[in-house]
Amino acid sequence: MADLRLRVVAGIVSAGAALGVAELLAAFFGVGTAPLNALGATMVDHTPDGLREWAITTFGTHDKNVLYVCMGVAAVLVAGAAGALERTSRAVGSTVLAVVGVVAAIVVVGRAGVSGALPTIIGVAVGIYALRVLTRRIDASLAVDDRVAPETSAAAEMSDHARVSAEARPHARAGTAASAEATADADTPIGTETRSESGTSATPLAHTRTGTHTGAEVAPAETPTGAGVPAAVGIPAQQREVPLSDETSSAARESDADTRASSATTTSGTAASAAGATSSGIGDSDRAGRSGEPERRRVLQGLLVVGGLAVATGVGGRLLGLRRGDVSGERAAIELPRPSAPEVPIAPGADLRVPGLTPYLTPNADFYRIDTALIVPQVSKDDWSLRIHGMVDREIRLSWADLANRPVMERLVTLACVSNPVGGDLIGNARWLGYRLDELLAEAGPHPDADMVLSRSTDGWTAGTPLAVLTDGRDAMLAVGMNGEPLPVAHGYPARLVVPGLYGYVSATKWVTELEITRFDRATAYWTRRGWSPMGPIKTGTRIDTPRPRARIPKGPTTIAGVAWAQHRGVRAVEVQIDNGDWQPARLADEQSIDTWRQWTFDWTATPGPHTLRARTTDTTGHPQTPDRSDVIPDGATGYPTTTLQVT
Numbered sequence: 310m311a312d313l314r315l316r317v318v319a320g321i322v323s324a325g326a327a328l329g330v331a332e333l334l335a336a337f338f339g340v341g342t343a344p345l346n347a348l349g350a351t352m353v354d355h356t357p358d359g360l361r362e363w364a365i366t367t368f369g370t371h372d373k374n375v376l377y378v379c380m381g382v383a384a385v386l387v388a389g390a391a392g393a394l395e396r397t398s399r400a401v402g403s404t405v406l407a408v409v410g411v412v413a414a415i416v417v418v419g420r421a422g423v424s425g426a427l428p429t430i431i432g433v434a435v436g437i438y439a440l441r442v443l444t445r446r447i448d449a450s451l452a453v454d455d456r457v458a459p460e461t462s463a464a465a466e467m468s469d470h471a472r473v474s475a476e477a478r479p480h481a482r483a484g485t486a487a488s489a490e491a492t493a494d495a496d497t498p499i500g501t502e503t504r505s506e507s508g509t510s511a512t513p514l515a516h517t518r519t520g521t522h523t524g525a526e527v528a529p530a531e532t533p534t535g536a537g538v539p540a541a542v543g544i545p546a547q548q549r550e551v552p553l554s555d556e557t558s559s560a561a562r563e564s565d566a567d568t569r570a571s572s573a574t575t576t577s578g579t580a581a582s583a584a585g586a587t588s589s590g591i592g593d594s595d596r597a598g599r600s601g602e603p604e605r606r607r608v609l610q611g612l613l614v615v616g617g618l619a620v621a622t623g624v625g626g627r628l629l630g631l632r633r634g635d636v637s638g639e640r641a642a643i644e645l646p647r648p649s650a651p652e653v654p655i656a657p658g659a660d661l662r663v664p665g666l667t668p669y670l671t672p673n674a675d676f677y678r679i680d681t682a683l684i685v686p687q688v689s690k691d692d693w694s695l696r697i698h699g700m701v702d703r704e705i706r707l708s709w710a711d712l713a714n715r716p717v718m719e720r721l722v723t724l725a726c727v728s729n730p731v732g733g734d735l736i737g738n739a740r741w742l743g744y745r746l747d748e749l750l751a752e753a754g755p756h757p758d759a760d761m762v763l764s765r766s767t768d769g770w771t772a773g774t775p776l777a778v779l780t781d782g783r784d785a786m787l788a789v790g791m792n793g794e795p796l797p798v799a800h801g802y803p804a805r806l807v808v809p810g811l812y813g814y815v816s817a818t819k820w821v822t823e824l825e826i827t828r829f830d831r832a833t834a835y836w837t838r839r840g841w842s843p844m845g846p847i848k849t850g851t852r853i854d855t856p857r858p859r860a861r862i863p864k865g866p867t868t869i870a871g872v873a874w875a876q877h878r879g880v881r882a883v884e885v886q887i888d889n890g891d892w893q894p895a896r897l898a899d900e901q902s903i904d905t906w907r908q909w910t911f912d913w914t915a916t917p918g919p920h921t922l923r924a925r926t927t928d929t930t931g932h933p934q935t936p937d938r939s940d941v942i943p944d945g946a947t948g949y950p951t952t953t954l955q956v957t
Contacts, residue, residue, distance in 0.1 A: 312451055313393060315608060319443035320392015320402055321385055322612055325619030327406065327436025328384070333626030334428035340630045340684050341768070342425035344413040344432070345384075349376055349683045351416050358839060358942050365728045369735070370678050377683075395440055397448045403437045410436075420769075439615045446611050450604035634687035640802050643690070643795045645742060646712075648719040655721075658899030661908045665855030666870040669901070669908060670721075671737035673797050679726045679735060679813070681835070686767050686820045690803040695749075695787065699763075699826035702754030709803060712789070715744050720784040720809075723874055723905045725847050727812040727836075728941050732852050732950035736874065738905050741807050742790030747780045749787065755826045763832045764806055764816075765823035772818045773834035773843055774808060776826070783809050783877055784904065787821070809904035810877030812945060815845035842944035849875040849934045851883055851909075851926040853952045860954045862915060869895075869911040871950075875928035879903035885911040886923040895924070903929070915956040922952040 328345060335343035341350075353376070356364075364372045387409060395402030410433030414426040660669035690709040698704040719742045729735035750762070755776060762774045779785045785808040789796060796802040801819030808816035814836045825832070829843055837843045851873040856862055873880045879900065884892040898908040909924075927933040938948030 317389040322616040323440035324388030327432040329619040329622030331428040331432030333622040336630035649716040659901040676737040697753040700756040700759040743786035743788035746785040763825040764818040767820040812845040873926040874906040879929040883909040
């Protein structure tokens with residue numbers, strides 16, 4: 310199991326190194342050539358509509374971050390599997406990485422050209438090399454472990470045997486001594502006189518004299534006078550105790566001392582030998598266990614080096630790529646042109662400033678952003694230009710400097726995303742500064758049979774806008790400013806399109822670089838190729854901002870408030886329904902423009918219990934908001950916004 314974990318980690322860090330090196334090289338080839346960016350953009354392009362809209366509804370403007378997380382999880386799983394399958398003799402994991410690399414390179418070529426595939430190719434090569442090196446180290450470490458294991462087991466058995474023997478010897482010696490003592494006691498004749506240095510005693514003699522002549526009888530020894538002990542009868546002479554003289558007794562004692570010393574020495578030597586054997590066995594086991602450590606250290610060192618390479622190149626490449634193309638400093642230094650006409654002030658009654666109600670002007674930081682760009686394009690004003698071509702009398706190209714001599718207008722316009730669900734927040738109102746599109750198009754001279762303007766972003770995204778809408782006198786513009794400052798980079802800096810009355814998918818092209826005059830039957834835009842309506846007028850709608858859904862509020866006077874819109878038609882009325890009661894008129898804020906939303910409020914005396922609130926809008930043409938609920942596909946959601954709450 311441990312080796313499997315090492316292999317999985319090896320696969321993950323190797324794939325990380327591949328992505329990191331590719332990211333670093335992409336900083337010089339263009340951020341769009343990074344494999345994750347290219348694959349992510351392709352996934353965005355080919356995600357089924359239902360799944361895409363679910364993601365937008367669920368995650369809102371964080372949908373791109375969720376996509377990156379999902380791609381990261383998938384990459385980790387594939388890389389881990391590749392590492393688990395890789396062996397020194399079987400490059401299965403390397404083959405997996407190579408196949409993924411080929412697919413990524415093909416995707417990059419389709420989006421950035423042949424040269425754009427170089428970061429991916431080089432990165433994958435580095436990843437495969439790293440995986441091969443790490444796998445060889447892991448296999449070498451396992452081979453050492455397999456060789457050391459039997460040696461360690463044998464050494465351990467020898468150590469155990471030596472320890473058991475050492476422990477058993479003292480017991481054996483004790484048993485032998487006891488047996489000998491018992492035998493001596495049994496063989497010593499009762500009353501045998503013994504001599505010691507202190508004199509004669511009745512203690513049995515500790516030393517016996519045995520002969521070497523088996524079965525030979527020895528004549529009974531004389532009994533010393535006065536001993537009172539009869540001579541032993543019937544005992545072989547070689548086993549019979551014989552009284553010793555003082556000299557003999559002394560010699561016997563010296564011999565006995567020598568014997569005990571020799572026995573102690575032998576015992577000590579045996580114990581030391583056993584201890585030495587045990588110690589030697591343990592040392593051999595430790596050395597055997599440690600003999601694989603150098604290989605394991607090499608594995609861990611390799612993992613750390615490759616992992617560090619992945620982090621350093623990945624993070625460094627991303628930061629370098631962003632810094633190399635970053636235009637935020639340029640944007641901050643731009644001085645916007647002044648409008649040709651005086652700025653239109655916001656009417657005092659246009660913003661009701663009710664707690665919980667969305668402000669009339671949406672701050673730039675809070676303005677919704679829904680687009681297909683995983684990496685925000687960084688376009689310098691010095692490199693930017695707008696090309697107007699196609700079915701025109703003359704093709705024109707405008708640079709940033711060319712715009713400086715043109716009249717500038719400023720207008721309040723509410724933009725909305727077609728993916729905005731009923732009651733959703735993918736809608737915002739801002740003050741836009743820019744140049745009239747109808748004047749720019751007139752200079753190119755569209756052909757009479759042209760009916761569409763195909764606008765193109767610097768990242769290739771397109772939108773198809775009816776030519777009639779852009780030339781009917783509404784304040785469609787090439788915008789360069791938003792709420793008194795240059796366009797935020799994420800909202801299209803240096804220039805984008807703003808068209809009142811149309812959903813963004815058919816009009817609000819960010820980072821715009823081309824306007825192609827054509828026909829709907831000759832060209833198809835990004836979203837219309839995917840089944841969305843080619844026209845995209847914004848539908849009449851409203852939203853309840855306060856109270857919030859599932860809120861718990863106290864009984865008594867309560868203000869219900871929200872915003873309503875019917876861009877380029879205007880809002881005539883908003884009505885509120887409590888539970889299933891009658892529709893009652895809400896109070897509208899002052900109308901600033903027919904191209905912006907209007908705030909509204911409704912005073913309600915809340916009664917205890919659960920309640921359901923609904924709202925609907927009627928535009929200035931007399932058409933009310935439809936109660937029929939429909940999905941956002943293919944041309945925007947419909948239905949009444951509904952809020953349920955509890956009054957306590």
